[in-house]
Amino acid sequence: xxxxxxxxxxxxxxxxxxxxxxxxxxxxxxxxxxxxxxxxxxxxxxxxxxxxxxxxxxxxxxxxxxxxxxxxxxxxxxxxxxxxxxxxxxxxxxxxxxxxxxxxxxxxxxxxxxxxxxxxxxxxxxxxxxxxxxxxxxxxxxxxxxxxxxxxxxxxxxxxxxxxxxxxxxxxxxxxxxxxxxxxxxxxxxxxxxxxxxxxxxxxxxxxxxxxxxxxxxxxxxxxxxxxxxxxxxxxxxxxxxxxxxxxxxxxxxxxxxxxxxxxxxxxxxxxxxxxxxxxxxxxxxxxxxxxxxxxxxxxxxxxxxxxxxxxx
Amino acid sequence: xxxxxxxxxxxxxxxxxxxxxxxxxxxxxxxxxxxxxxxxxxxxxxxxxxxxxxxxxxxxxxxxxxxxxxxxxxxxxxxxxxxxxxxxxxxxxxxxxxxxxxxxxxxxxxxxxxxxxxxxxxxxxxxxxxxxxxxxxxxxxxxxxxxxxxxxxxxxxxxxxxxxxxxxxxxxxxxxxxxxxxxxxxxxxxxxxxxxxxxxxxxxxxxxxxxxxxxxxxxxxxxxxxxxxxxxxxxxxxxxxxxxxxxxxxxxxxxxxxxxxxxxxxxxxxxxxxxxxxxxxxxxxxxxxxxxxxxxxxxxxxxxxxxxxxxxx
Numbered sequence: 001x002x003x004x005x006x007x008x009x010x011x012x013x014x015x016x017x018x019x020x021x022x023x024x025x026x027x028x029x030x031x032x033x034x035x036x037x038x039x040x041x042x043x044x045x046x047x048x049x050x051x052x053x054x055x056x057x058x059x060x061x062x063x064x065x066x067x068x069x070x071x072x073x074x075x076x077x078x079x080x081x082x083x084x085x086x087x088x089x090x091x092x093x094x095x096x097x098x099x100x101x102x103x104x105x106x107x108x109x110x111x112x113x114x115x116x117x118x119x120x121x122x123x124x125x126x127x128x129x130x131x132x133x134x135x136x137x138x139x140x141x142x143x144x145x146x147x148x149x150x151x152x153x154x155x156x157x158x159x160x161x162x163x164x165x166x167x168x169x170x171x172x173x174x175x176x177x178x179x180x181x182x183x184x185x186x187x188x189x190x191x192x193x194x195x196x197x198x199x200x201x202x203x204x205x206x207x208x209x210x211x212x213x214x215x216x217x218x219x220x221x222x223x224x225x226x227x228x229x230x231x232x233x234x235x236x237x238x239x240x241x242x243x244x245x246x247x248x249x250x251x252x253x254x255x256x257x258x259x260x261x262x263x264x265x266x267x268x269x270x271x272x273x274x275x276x277x278x279x280x281x282x283x284x285x286x287x288x289x290x291x292x293x294x295x296x297x298x299x300x301x302x303x304x305x306x307x308x309x310x311x312x313x
Numbered sequence: 314x315x316x317x318x319x320x321x322x323x324x325x326x327x328x329x330x331x332x333x334x335x336x337x338x339x340x341x342x343x344x345x346x347x348x349x350x351x352x353x354x355x356x357x358x359x360x361x362x363x364x365x366x367x368x369x370x371x372x373x374x375x376x377x378x379x380x381x382x383x384x385x386x387x388x389x390x391x392x393x394x395x396x397x398x399x400x401x402x403x404x405x406x407x408x409x410x411x412x413x414x415x416x417x418x419x420x421x422x423x424x425x426x427x428x429x430x431x432x433x434x435x436x437x438x439x440x441x442x443x444x445x446x447x448x449x450x451x452x453x454x455x456x457x458x459x460x461x462x463x464x465x466x467x468x469x470x471x472x473x474x475x476x477x478x479x480x481x482x483x484x485x486x487x488x489x490x491x492x493x494x495x496x497x498x499x500x501x502x503x504x505x506x507x508x509x510x511x512x513x514x515x516x517x518x519x520x521x522x523x524x525x526x527x528x529x530x531x532x533x534x535x536x537x538x539x540x541x542x543x544x545x546x547x548x549x550x551x552x553x554x555x556x557x558x559x560x561x562x563x564x565x566x567x568x569x570x571x572x573x574x575x576x577x578x579x580x581x582x583x584x585x586x587x588x589x590x591x592x593x594x595x596x597x598x599x600x601x602x603x604x605x606x607x608x609x610x611x612x613x614x615x616x617x618x619x620x621x622x623x624x625x626x
Binding site: 087088091095099121123124132136139141144145146148149151152153155156158160161230272 | 396397400401404408409412415416419434436437445446447448449450451452453454455457458459461462464465466468469471472473474475543545584585
């Protein structure tokens with residue numbers, strides 16, 4: 001079984017490749033190495049085929065589709081905040097890139113796609129925990145808009161061209177090899193000044209977190225255990241963790257427990273940041289999957305891994 | 314008050330311009346005249362400013378924003394079926410065009426947008442009548458995907474750049490000046506052969522229809538009576554009409570009552586056609602708006618208008 005992973009050299013992608021190899025897939029990775037790294041895959045040697053190309057190059061994407069049975073489409077701009085400054089990045093690297101993947105699949109006769117969507121498609125949901133059939137879907141970030149647009153492209157390809165799709169709405173995914181996100185940012189800030197940690201917002205922002213290996217295993221579990229034309233699952237844990245608590249854990253794990261925490265104030269980190277998000281993961285759990293970490297365990301584990309990777313402040 | 318209408322020379326757009334002029338707006342129309350017609354606006358003489366430009370030309374869109382208070386963004390590919398043949402039309406003329414409108418608004422400091430979305434964002438909904446908070450949103454046509462993608466771009470601009478938005482999910486809009494759709498198609502088919510009418514599908518497809526002047530008045534009514542950051546309303550009637558019944562009405566109104574109706578079979582007209590759709594319009598009605606036509610009245614009125622415009626078969 002040949003499985004193509006777009007963004008396969010990235011944070012989530014490389015962990016997914018680990019799981020796919022372990023499960024016996026023939027894995028092909030398509031990555032432009034804008035945030036992916038060769039070192040995240042180097043332990044596989046020649047057993048992973050790596051193609052360096054950009055998803056905005058449709059011909060190049062077409063060329064990766066030969067004999068592919070299943071596409072995991074994970075490539076995207078990983079920096080949610082960027083949309084506040086540059087407005088066309090998510091449109092291109094999210095929406096248009098997904099169109100190119102779908103179009104290349106259609107032309108090449110590849111019929112199965114699994115897509116990394118996000119909890120941010122729910123925007124500021126009024127129901128928490130938020131189930132998969134929640135509506136209306138009013139994302140508030142440009143990144144969220146591109147994820148919902150990509151979902152819609154995918155379901156339209158299912159309805160029009162008989163694709164089969166798995167849509168995964170991720171909680172905040174954290175873990176080893178992280179290249180973005182709040183824990184990564186905190187450790188880098190402590191490298192500049194270990195006596196003081198600046199936290200965007202009032203620290204009361206509260207979200208679900210999932211450890212990246214749990215996330216990769218959950219994706220495979222769902223693909224192996226469901227068979228509808230469209231299979232949409234929240235991937236997350238049953239609890240949440242506040243930014244204030246994350247700051248405390250990062251300070252503990254980086255040996256900076258004496259640092260002062262300074263809050264910039266306001267209910268969110270930036271315009272387009274969802275202050276509170278809690279996914280309802282019961283569909284996933286009912287399928288027999290149990291993650292190894294809850295939100296706080298995922299964060300502590302990640303802080304340890306990233307302090308190890310980045311270095312002690 | 315300067316109001317810009319994209320697609321203002323088109324079917325719905327030109328009727329909206331009529332209502333805006335009547336309500337005292339200064340109206341500017343932006344249209345590429347791909348399906349819009351000058352004759353739809355000619356009765357306004359110089360009182361409507363018409364700019365011929367394409368929404369894919371961002372600089373041109375920027376140039377239309379001077380002094381604008383409110384944008385009605387109606388321009389789009391009007392042919393839902395086209396997505397089965399050409400896959401990038403809706404992406405460009407729907408999603409990317411909406412991005413350009415929003416980006417031009419952001420750069421120019423224009424903060425209010427009303428958008429013509431569609432019932433097709435609901436895909437094959439399991440709840441009927443379908444309310445605005447229905448989920449999940451899995452559109453099955455490429456046109457539907459571009460409408461949902463555009464909604465998501467708009468809500469992300471609200472959340473990130475403080476826009477205010479009205480999102481209108483249209484039932485099937487019918488009426489004078491129609492240039493597409495089932496009634497238009499039936500009359501043209503009868504012009505080729507008035508003894509026989511081919512109907513795509515089994516004729517049991519059943520949808521809500523709204524007369525276009527009702528639709529234009531409903532949009533203005535909602536914009537004038539709501540003031541949330543995001544105001545999302547289904548625009549439709551309380552009933553439905555089947556394709557079989559539409560065929561009968563068109564035959565009656567075109568003087569071809571003796572024609573034989575031939576069904577191509579299957580539950581839908583084409584891949585991506587939603588077989589049954591019924592909007593829940595109660596939010597609109599609660600706001601004090603009552604359309605002048607139900608579905609069947611709208612269809613009969615439209616058949617009369619279009620037989621008059623196109624000519625008796």
